[in-house]
Amino acid sequence: MPMLTGEQYRASIRDGRAAYLDGKRVGDVTADPLLAVSVDWVAKTYDANYSKDPAQRNPMYALPSSANELRAQMAFLAASDFTAATTAGCMTLREILPDLGKIGPAYKERLERFLDRCRRDDRRVASAVEDGGITAAGKVRVVARREDGVVLRGAKRHVLGASVVHELLVVPSGPVAKDDGDAAIACAIEPSAKGLKIVNTTTAPRAEDDRHYPVSREFSVPDCFVMFEDVFVPNERVFLCGETAFAGTIVDTLGIWERARSASEMADRAELVLGLAQTIAEMNGVETVEHIRNKLSMITVWASMCRAGWDRALANAKTTPSGTVRPDDSAVYATKAYGGERYNDMLSYLHDISGALVLTVPAASDYDNQATHKYMEKYLRTMNGVTGEARMKIFHLIRDISADQYGGWKKVTEQMIGGGLIAQRMNALDHYPLDGVKAMARAAAKIE
Amino acid sequence: MPMMTGAQYKQSLKDGRLTYIDGDQVTDPANHPLLKTAVDVAARVYDSFYSADPGAYNPTYIIPRSLEEFRERQEKLSKGVTDMSLGTTGVSLLALTSAAATLGTLNPEYKDRIYAYVDYCREKDVRCAEVITDSKGHRKKRPNKQSDPDFYVHVVDRNPNGVFITGAKMHISAASIEHELVIMPTKAMYPGEEDYAIACAVPVNARGVSIIDMTYAPRGDDVRHYPISGKVNCPEGFVIFDNVFVPNERIFLDGETAHAATLAHSLGLWERAAGLGDAGEHADREVGMAALLAEANGVADDARIKDQLANLVVYATMCRAAGEAAMVNATKTADGNMLPSPLFVSALKYFKSEFRAKLLDIQHDIAGDQLVNAPTVADFENPELHDGLASMFAAPGFTPEDRLRLFHYVRDTTADAYGGWAFVTGQLAGGGQHAQRIVTMRQYDMEHAKEIARRAVGIGKYAKKGEDNWKPLSI
Numbered sequence: 001m002p003m004l005t006g007e008q009y010r011a012s013i014r015d016g017r018a019a020y021l022d023g024k025r026v027g028d029v030t031a032d033p034l035l036a037v038s039v040d041w042v043a044k045t046y047d048a049n050y051s052k053d054p055a056q057r058n059p060m061y062a063l064p065s066s067a068n069e070l071r072a073q074m075a076f077l078a079a080s081d082f083t084a085a086t087t088a089g090c091m092t093l094r095e096i097l098p099d100l101g102k103i104g105p106a107y108k109e110r111l112e113r114f115l116d117r118c119r120r121d122d123r124r125v126a127s128a129v130e131d132g133g134i135t136a137a138g139k140v141r142v143v144a145r146r147e148d149g150v151v152l153r154g155a156k157r158h159v160l161g162a163s164v165v166h167e168l169l170v171v172p173s174g175p176v177a178k179d180d181g182d183a184a185i186a187c188a189i190e191p192s193a194k195g196l197k198i199v200n201t202t203t204a205p206r207a208e209d210d211r212h213y214p215v216s217r218e219f220s221v222p223d224c225f226v227m228f229e230d231v232f233v234p235n236e237r238v239f240l241c242g243e244t245a246f247a248g249t250i251v252d253t254l255g256i257w258e259r260a261r262s263a264s265e266m267a268d269r270a271e272l273v274l275g276l277a278q279t280i281a282e283m284n285g286v287e288t289v290e291h292i293r294n295k296l297s298m299i300t301v302w303a304s305m306c307r308a309g310w311d312r313a314l315a316n317a318k319t320t321p322s323g324t325v326r327p328d329d330s331a332v333y334a335t336k337a338y339g340g341e342r343y344n345d346m347l348s349y350l351h352d353i354s355g356a357l358v359l360t361v362p363a364a365s366d367y368d369n370q371a372t373h374k375y376m377e378k379y380l381r382t383m384n385g386v387t388g389e390a391r392m393k394i395f396h397l398i399r400d401i402s403a404d405q406y407g408g409w410k411k412v413t414e415q416m417i418g419g420g421l422i423a424q425r426m427n428a429l430d431h432y433p434l435d436g437v438k439a440m441a442r443a444a445a446k447i448e
Numbered sequence: 449m450p451m452m453t454g455a456q457y458k459q460s461l462k463d464g465r466l467t468y469i470d471g472d473q474v475t476d477p478a479n480h481p482l483l484k485t486a487v488d489v490a491a492r493v494y495d496s497f498y499s500a501d502p503g504a505y506n507p508t509y510i511i512p513r514s515l516e517e518f519r520e521r522q523e524k525l526s527k528g529v530t531d532m533s534l535g536t537t538g539v540s541l542l543a544l545t546s547a548a549a550t551l552g553t554l555n556p557e558y559k560d561r562i563y564a565y566v567d568y569c570r571e572k573d574v575r576c577a578e579v580i581t582d583s584k585g586h587r588k589k590r591p592n593k594q595s596d597p598d599f600y601v602h603v604v605d606r607n608p609n610g611v612f613i614t615g616a617k618m619h620i621s622a623a624s625i626e627h628e629l630v631i632m633p634t635k636a637m638y639p640g641e642e643d644y645a646i647a648c649a650v651p652v653n654a655r656g657v658s659i660i661d662m663t664y665a666p667r668g669d670d671v672r673h674y675p676i677s678g679k680v681n682c683p684e685g686f687v688i689f690d691n692v693f694v695p696n697e698r699i700f701l702d703g704e705t706a707h708a709a710t711l712a713h714s715l716g717l718w719e720r721a722a723g724l725g726d727a728g729e730h731a732d733r734e735v736g737m738a739a740l741l742a743e744a745n746g747v748a749d750d751a752r753i754k755d756q757l758a759n760l761v762v763y764a765t766m767c768r769a770a771g772e773a774a775m776v777n778a779t780k781t782a783d784g785n786m787l788p789s790p791l792f793v794s795a796l797k798y799f800k801s802e803f804r805a806k807l808l809d810i811q812h813d814i815a816g817d818q819l820v821n822a823p824t825v826a827d828f829e830n831p832e833l834h835d836g837l838a839s840m841f842a843a844p845g846f847t848p849e850d851r852l853r854l855f856h857y858v859r860d861t862t863a864d865a866y867g868g869w870a871f872v873t874g875q876l877a878g879g880g881q882h883a884q885r886i887v888t889m890r891q892y893d894m895e896h897a898k899e900i901a902r903r904a905v906g907i908g909k910y911a912k913k914g915e916d917n918w919k920p921l922s923i
Contacts, residue, residue, distance in 0.1 A: 020833060022670060023826025130817070133840040134746045155840040158817040199823045199833060206667040209470060223821035227836045285586035291882040344805030351872045352880045356581070356619040359872050360684040362660040365471025372468050372660050375688045379583040379616040383595055403872050404664075408863030409820045412812045420813040422752050 002054045004122040006043030012166065013039070017191040019163040021200045021222075029163050037204035037220050038164050041081040042124065048080075060088040061119040063095075063324040067317050070325045074264045074314075082221040083124040083161045089257035090125040090169050091115060095322055096253050103243050111239040114167075114188050123166035125188075127254055128156035128226055131173045140170060140228055141182040142241065149234040150241060152185065155227045158413075162191060162224035163198045171240075175248035184247045186240035187233045195231040198224050203406040211364040214397050216406035223409070255418070256326055260313070262417040263332045266339040267310040270303035273346055276398055280354045283386045283394065295349035302342050309335030330431035337424035340415050347402045354398055361395040450502050452573045454491030460574075460627065461487065463653040467624040469661040469683070477625050482665050486682045487625050489531045490575070496528035508538035509570035511545045512786045515778050522725045532682040533575040533622040535722055540576040540630040541566050542785075543715035544700065549782035551647075551711075554704045562700055565649055574627035576649070579687060580715055582634045583616045591637070591644045601631065601689055602643040603702070610695040611702065613646060616688045623685030624659045627652055631689075632715060633701070637708035645708040647701035648694045656692035659685040664869040672825040675857050677866035716887070719878035720797040721788045724775065727796060728768025734807055735760045737858055741814045744846050744854055756810045763803050770796035791891035798884035801875045808862050808871070815855065820863055822855040 004012065010030045019026040021034060029035045049058050060080065064070040077085045094115060101108035118125055131139040132155025140154035152170070162168055168189045176184040191198060204220040205213035240246055277299050281287040287296070313331035320326060351358055361380065366372045367389060380388030401407050418424040442448065452460065458478040467474040469482055477483040478491075497506045507524035510517070525534075544562045552559030569576060582591075585599030594600070601615030613631070623629065630649050637645040650657065661683040671678030701707065723730065738760055742748040774792035781787060812819060822841075827833050828849070841848035861867050875881065902908040911917060 020827060020830065022668070022824055023828075023830045023833075025832070134843050137839040137842065155836070158821055197833060197836065199827050199837070201821050201823065207470070223817075225821065225823050225837075225840075227833070227840065229836060284584075285588045289588065341809070344808055347871075348801070348805055348875055348881070351875060352882070355880075356872065356876045359664075359869055360619045360662050360686060362468075362662055362686055363470050366468055366660050369468065369471045371473065372471075372658065375616065375658065375690075376660070376686075378596065378598070379686075379688070381596075382584070382599075383586040399868065403868030404865045405868075408859070408865075408867050412815075412820045412863050413817060415809070415812055416817045420816070421809060422756075422813060 001121055002052060003050050003056060003058060004046050005050050006047040009043050009046045009122075009124075010039060013164060013191075015190075015192040017163065017198065018196060019191075019198045019200060021202070026163075026200075034202050034204040034206070035163060035200065035222060037217065038081075038161065038202065038222050041219060041221070042083050042161075042164055045081045045084055046122070057119055058084075058122060060084045061091055063091060065319075065323050066325055067314060070317055070327065071314055074260065077261055078264060078268060082219075083126065083165050085257065085261045086127050086160060086165075087118065087123075087125045089254055089261075090118070090127060092253055092257050092324070092326075093169075093250070095320055095324055096249055098322070099249065100239070100246070103246055104240075106235075107239050110236050114237065114239070118167065121166075124161070124164075125167040125169050126159050126161045126165045126224075127258070128159045128162070128168045128170045129173050129251060129254065130156060130158050132157045132225060132227070139173070139183055140185065142185050143182070143230065145241075146232075149232055150185065150187075150238060152187075152189075152228045152231045152233060155225060157225050158416075159198075159224045159226045161221050162226050163200050163222050166190065168196075168226065169254075171250045171254055172247040174251055176244040178244050181242035181244055184240060184242050184244045185238070186247075186250050188237045188239070189231060189233055193231050193233075195229040197227040197229065199227070200224050203409045205405075207363075209363060209365045212396055213400045213404070213406065214393070215400045216404075220406065223413070256329070259329075259332050259336065259418050260327045262414055263310050263313060263327070263335040263339075266335055266414070267303075267306045270299075270306040270339060270346070272401075273350055274299045274303045276394065277350045277353050280350075280391075280394055280398070283382055283391050284353075284355070285382060286353070292353055295353055299346050299349055302339070302346050306335055306339040309338060328431075330428050330433070333418060333424050333428035333431060336414075336418050337421060337428055340421050340424065343411065343415075350398065350402060354395065357391075357395050358399050358403060361392050361399075364392070364396075367392060450500060450573075451498050451504055451506065452494050453498050454493075454495040457491050457494045458487060461625060463651075465624065465653040466658040467661060467685075468659070469663070474624070474661070482663050482667070483625065483661065483683055485665055485679065486532075486622070486663070489529070489680050489682075490533045490622075490625055493529045493531050493534050494573075505570045506534070506573060508534050509541060509566065511542065511566065513780070513784045514786055515775060518775070518778070518786050518788075519725075531622075531680065533577075533626050536578050536622055536626070537569070537574075537576045539715065539718045539722055540578045540628075541569060542718045543578070543632070543711060544630065545783070545785055546714040546718065546781055546787060547710045548785075550707060551701060554701075554707060558700050561697055565698065565700075569628065572627075575622070575625075576628040576630045577620050577623040577626045577652075577685070577687075578715060578719070579617045579620050579623070579629045579631045580634050580712060581618045581620075583618060584634070590641065592641050600634065600644050601646065603646050604643075604691060610693055611646065611648075611699065612691050612693050613648070613689050614691055616686065618686055620659075620685040620687045622682050623652065623687050624661050624683055629654075629657070629687065632711040633708040635709060635712055637705040639705055641705055641708075642703040645701060645703050645705045646699070647711050649698045649700075650689075650692055650694055654692050656690040658688040658690065660688075661685055664865040666865065670824065670826050673856060674860045674864070674866065675853065676860050677864070678860075681866070716878045716883070717787065717790050717793060720884075721774065721793045722878075724771050724788060724793065724796070727771035727800070728764065731764035731767035731800075734811070735764045737854075738811050738814055740854055741811065741858065744843055744851050745814065745816060746843060747814065753814060756814065760807065760810060763807065767796065767800060770799065789891075790887060794884045794887040794891065797878060798881060798888060801881055801884070804871065804874060811858060811862060815858055819855050819859050822852055822859070825852070825856075828852060 143153045144151035200222040210217040313327035316328035377388035478487045510521045512518035548562045582600040585594040591600035605612040663683040665681040666674040774788045777789035
């Protein structure tokens, strides 16, 4: 089967899935004005990579086998929609196939078949990891076992893109206790499965004129709370069921690409923040003012260190037994922990350099209005060569990514990938090759 | 004239003002979807203080002359509803009266006009906007060296009855839902810049005034997902003055460049001091919010969480301490008006802004991603979803509604449109971080500090002779 076009993708998700937004059932996610923003984003990735050649496959399904391929893969994911990253993340489960086969040959065959089908049919996958609640009722578990499959109940939260993909890959949210086998469930479910309800929130702008939101109008992904109300999963889609010892391996493997994408994006975002700060400083004519240079220099150090962290993750990439190259975990965690810990401070510097027009610059529609256009152009320009319109657009961009709905969502979401700031730091410690540095310390102290 | 009721206030806004939002002209702010909430809140403020007694007036017009009077004013204000427009009115008038004595030395009429204007505002019960920040053009160039002379508001013409001004002022909170614009120079002016040294007041509906609004008011049909900004919000105005006439009796400074910054300093102090009375209370609320999130997520006993809460407790305690110190160390102007300590006011403002980034990180780390993806009130009410969501969101000690409300509150105030607005304005209102540091440095008694250091080291007049100079010092 050849790859899908954007239009074919749209048609493929009109399948009666039970999606909700703002308390209302959404009949067709591709037609809902808010969810269509995400659908359009995904469709663009489809169209950008489409080939009629039946042998061609989207690069997101390939696992990199060299440092260069890894770098190229990350660049590709950065340029694609969010579901490309989650789909690529699911493909990393090929890594665990040999070990999975040891505990259940059928599990291995089913998972391999599922991953092959996604690749063959150009299907997008969202990973459903975090349990929906902190009590037993909020955790996804097997509530009935039948000869032909299992029945699930519970909820998963923060399933990015659940309502606009073809498959949900359900995995345990972390290691599972030995006596809690019903929670050790990994499987694939189509969003249209009976009993599945997908509650969406989205940062897609609700303003009539969305030009005021230059990023979120294009790059919003639905953040979904997925409820499983006795959802039947046929055996051929069950990849783990009860083997508690293996639960942690699956979720950890799945998280590798998510964390890597986040660390890579942190390096890109830091450079964008620096670029915006320097640009607006120049537009305001203050790029040589000492306290402004001081703030720019702090953002520069931060951006450089984030880039260095990600480069280190790539430079120290490890080749797994199956031949896949993956970024160094310790460096990934360190990049996220350091970049995240300084993120709000850097936004403060950006805002301080920009000034309050970040919040108060009027909308594009005011710029279009004949009654106000001349005033906006006159008073937003600062000098020859800096138009009011260009400055307005920079302010809109800064506000959208750092001081509005999308900015808030993005900040919290990226902060929580890898478990939050403290967890990221602790994981950096746990994944660091401490033996090497301890040996160095002993050699320096001249002790055995 | 008696005080206005909320209804009278709403009616008073239909005065022919030129206000725009999202590209459209607003004919009736009280009934515009994006301004209505702000007007409703301001109307509630009017109703909450209303008295039919002809001599009654809102406590925001009180000019305190002692710490006791300041606290009495705060006490009276706390008995009614408050909003941005009430706050800007008080700050504008306090800024004028704090500068009145100084401006009176230039021209006694300035001082008389200021006090007469305060009387006018009190008697008419009108709301005033703080109108200070110019569009500024190239930030490093003086106002009279810009490529456009209108980048700073300035006098473009005059006649025996007054002056005409042109220019634009930015970030004017509540401008389009108030009655008066209190205009001040944005910074110090120098000889040759006399036309830019203009402070005055004009009504919002003055001919030649246009206001383009921006707002963080939530959009969409159901604003219950925004528990704070859905109920309380305020527009920010981009205020344009196109050859606006100002009568002499509303001119408080006209050409005296040496004192152009007096009003800016005065306004900055009162802007920064606006939250002084409840600085500790607000900080305690942030600590409480983090502690509740920890309990709602079942992680209150986690050692890492306790460590983070300890950071917040230290922060809250220092906010309360600085707020109290600003009041205890208050001074008086030559007119006898009370001034909170600029040193502690600026130090507190800086400290709060500096720590805010960390405070949010801690709250977000404890809350987790549910902060930004918890379903809406409407989702919870949908019968197809209600029971499922109710069972998923329950937690020991918290109903599902409790948890949802908690997540929605913290998202709205820290990680959404209003949260972004609060983050930036908290930092920039009353001057950015650099300005706070400069003011703090100026106000700090560095000579006293150096004197103590000299004594500790035993140098200067504390130097002793011979061996005694090297004896251990008592600290």
